[in-house]
Amino acid sequence: MSTLATGSGKKAGRKGAASAAVTRPSRRRRAGSSRAAAAEPCPASMAYPKLAPLIEYLMGLNSRADLRTLDGLLRKLKITRKDLQSACVFGTRAYRRNVIAASEHFELLALTWRSGHCTPIHDHKGVSCAFRVVEGQGTEIRFVRTASGLVCPVKTTAMKPGYVCSADENDIHQIANMQAPGTDLITLHIYSPRIKKMNTYAFATSTGAEVDAGQTGVYAGPIDC
Numbered sequence: 001m002s003t004l005a006t007g008s009g010k011k012a013g014r015k016g017a018a019s020a021a022v023t024r025p026s027r028r029r030r031a032g033s034s035r036a037a038a039a040e041p042c043p044a045s046m047a048y049p050k051l052a053p054l055i056e057y058l059m060g061l062n063s064r065a066d067l068r069t070l071d072g073l074l075r076k077l078k079i080t081r082k083d084l085q086s087a088c089v090f091g092t093r094a095y096r097r098n099v100i101a102a103s104e105h106f107e108l109l110a111l112t113w114r115s116g117h118c119t120p121i122h123d124h125k126g127v128s129c130a131f132r133v134v135e136g137q138g139t140e141i142r143f144v145r146t147a148s149g150l151v152c153p154v155k156t157t158a159m160k161p162g163y164v165c166s167a168d169e170n171d172i173h174q175i176a177n178m179q180a181p182g183t184d185l186i187t188l189h190i191y192s193p194r195i196k197k198m199n200t201y202a203f204a205t206s207t208g209a210e211v212d213a214g215q216t217g218v219y220a221g222p223i224d225c
């Protein structure tokens, strides 16, 4: 796959074709050379065979991955919940991040969402971020900054299984499972490098208007308009 060979962080000469990573080394190579050991798939690849080419590509990164390359790799995947079963652990109060594989330069995660779970509104400064919807329908809400300091929603996307979402540096968004109770959402995410901190934003909320202090006898609590 050409996209595997053109990733910005690919280590030259190591695990050249991703497909080689899931192929057992030949008997001759296994007989003693250090290169044979290098050709063995990593534990995550063996645990998640359908993800093996992707994992071996990511393990070869030595810098931040190119976002379009990640997008292309995720589009080529054909995976179901069954392929990620051991990583599909759900949280109770919030969505859960289940790590499948990671290094200094990436993390690959299965995110699991019960109905009503959502991320904060956030951006992706310094990190290439792309994900694929594996099961259920996700909702992405995109925002733009306003002069007030609040952010304003500009677009909503219903993300069905197979949908791939890529977020650029300055994109601000929120992801949610807005399906009915009992309907799960599972997404497969790549961050490169590992995301350690993200900027979060506030959407406009209000508890109502102030009431003129001179209006004695008038309800003085929050009102609708």
Ligand SMILES: [Fe+2]
Binding pocket: 122, 123, 124, 129, 167, 173
């Ligand atoms: Fe995001």
